[in-house]
Amino acid sequence: MKIASKDNPVRLSWLREQGLRMDAAPYLSGAFEGRKLLERLPLHKDRLGELTAGHDGGIFNGPKFSRVYVTNPDHAVPFLGSTDMMEADFTHLPLLSRSKVAAKFPYLEIEPGMTLISCSGTIGRMAYVRKDMAGIWSSQHVMKVQPDPGRIPSGYLNTFLRSRFGVPIVASQAYGAIIQHIEPHHISGLPVPRFDSALEEQIHDLVEEAATLRTESQEGVVGATEDLFKTAGLEDLLDLRWHDQPRDVGFAQRGLKPTTLRALNYQPKVQRILKRLRDETEYVTLGEICKGGQLGSGVRFKRVDAEPGHGAVCLIGQRQGFWIRPEGRWISPTQAPPGIFAEDETVMIPSQGTLGENEVFCRAIFVTGSWLDYAYTQHFLRVVSGTSDIPGAYLFAFLRSEAMFRVLRSMSTGGKQQDIHEGLRAQIPVPVLTAPDRERIAETIRAAYRKRDEADKKEDRALELLEGAVLEHSAG
Structure with missing residues (x-):
């Protein structure tokens, strides 16, 4: 209570x-x-609405509109929802028809320097728009705050809004019964304290540096996957155009084994991918790589809630595992088995869910650095290499690809909640490149995640500077 x-x-x-x-x-x-x-505070304070500029005064969300989803990226724009904006990887965003939104709602395109605020459902989640997010459109459930660069540094404003002074005030303006909402006029009067320009610029620079590091991190992750497939001679698998291919209907499968009788597990489009991996590359199966490691789900356990700062750990679920800063449940690790934590360079794959195109089921994340401090639910498939010759970072570069996402999806088993077939996943062929190639690709992934951790530290430092300045002036 x-x-x-x-x-x-x-x-x-x-x-x-x-x-x-x-x-x-x-x-x-x-x-x-x-x-x-x-x-x-004995400081000058500006109303938030006086510090913004742009469409509708610089604080806006958008109208409800008919969403026409498409599959061809040549005629589409990536579409960001209030949960999607929390993610680190925007590679797999749903696509909206460009002709339906670009001309009619040009202001829904997000721009670098904006602060995005979830304004429907869970109120007050925030994200800072990086340069690599340009060209993405957002839904009406995402409020945009566009700072006037002549009035306030964008990084400083973002830091204040996501601080322990800004978030509660924004969230407290919510109205509604079952589904909570906020509107631009609810936060336009929010008081923003102003400090000397040197401090504000210092905070802004930290946020911008963090944004640059996140951009470079994402570029490194994507680049490692591209490097792997190009080196393996499978460059065309990087752009599958999955939905442009003919549907798998009316096919026959011979040589059935008792392993599985489910038609989806023999999907011809996937079988063609697997055949190319086996015929055109030197490979080792995922099961062989993970001997001595792990290729299975985590342990089931009872959650015993605990307060942060009292020996508790944050428990990460499947959806939150893809966020820049996960928001999980805090539990007592002493009341849980040791298997709730992950080894360094573990690849985590959400392995229980449904086959919706935008679900995280069968997407991969990578656990290293600061993310080793988190606990993880049993719903992740843990992929841990049992050999130093094929490190986890290399496996991640392979398993995060669109081709492997489709392969893993085809191995679904179960009823409403799908799982990944235990026997089939062990048979996945993993291309084995030369040792220098594997090390280069693995190091690219590691460097990307070091930048991600460094970005976290810079954002935390920006918050420390702002909150320290507020408390210092309040004490004086």
């Missing part, structure tokens, strides 16, 4: 300001505490 702090209890004046609103959420979220602290 969450209760008010004894050092800063809910006051009658707060109730009056809210029209005697008696539900606890606004008062326990930290919104009033943060707003009152900002009001007491």
Whole structure:
């Protein structure tokens, strides 16, 4: 149960300001505490709406509109929802028809320097738009805050909005019963404290450096996959145009074995991929690589909730594993088996889900660096190499590809909630390039994830500078 702090209890004046609103959420979220602290600061403060520029004053979301999804990227724009904006990899975003949105809703294209805020459902999640996100359109569930560069540095504004002073105030403006919402006018009056330009620029520079590192990290991950397939002579598999290929209907399969009788497991389009891997490359099966390692799901266990800062660890689920900063459930590791953690360079593949085109089922993530501190649910298939000759980073570059996503999807088994067939996944052929090639590709992945960790540190440092400055002035 969450209760008010004894050092800063809910006051009658707060109730009056809210029209005697008696539900606890606004008062326990930290919104009033943060707003009152900002009001007491002996600093100049600007309203958020005075610091933005662009469409509709620079704070806007968008109308509801008919979404026409397409599969050909030549006639499409990537489409970002309020959950998608949290992800690190935008390679697999759904595609909207360019002709249906570009001319009618040009302002829905996000631009570098914007801060994106989820404004429907879960309120107050935020993302900073990097340069590699240009050309992506966003849904009406994503509010855009476009700073006026002549009034405020974009990185500083983003840091304030995602700080422990900004987020609670934004979230507290939500209205609605089952599905919560906020609108631009709800946050346009948010007070933004202004410090000397040197501090604001320092914070801005940290955020921009972090954004650059994230861009370089993503380029490195994509580049490693391209390097692997080109070196293996399979460059055409990088652009499958899966939905442009004829549908797999009315095919016959001979030589059936008791391993599986499910038609999807013999999908001709996938069989052609597997045949090329076996016929055109030197390969080792995934099962052989993982002997001495792991190729299986995690342990099932009872979750015992615990408070952050009291020995708790953050438990990451399948969807959150793809986010830049995962938001999981905090549990006690002492009340769980040791298998909840991952070894360095483990490839995690969501292995329980449905076959929706935009589901994470069968997509791959990589665990290294700071992500070793997290715990992971049993719903991930853990792929751990048992040989140093084929490191986990190399496996990730291969398994994250579109071709392997389709291969893994074809190995589905089960009813409503699918799983990945235990026997079939072990038979996946993994191209074995020369040792220098494997090391080059693996090191590209490792360097990319080191940049990702460095980006996290820079964003954390920006928050420390801002929050430290606010607390310093409030104490004075």
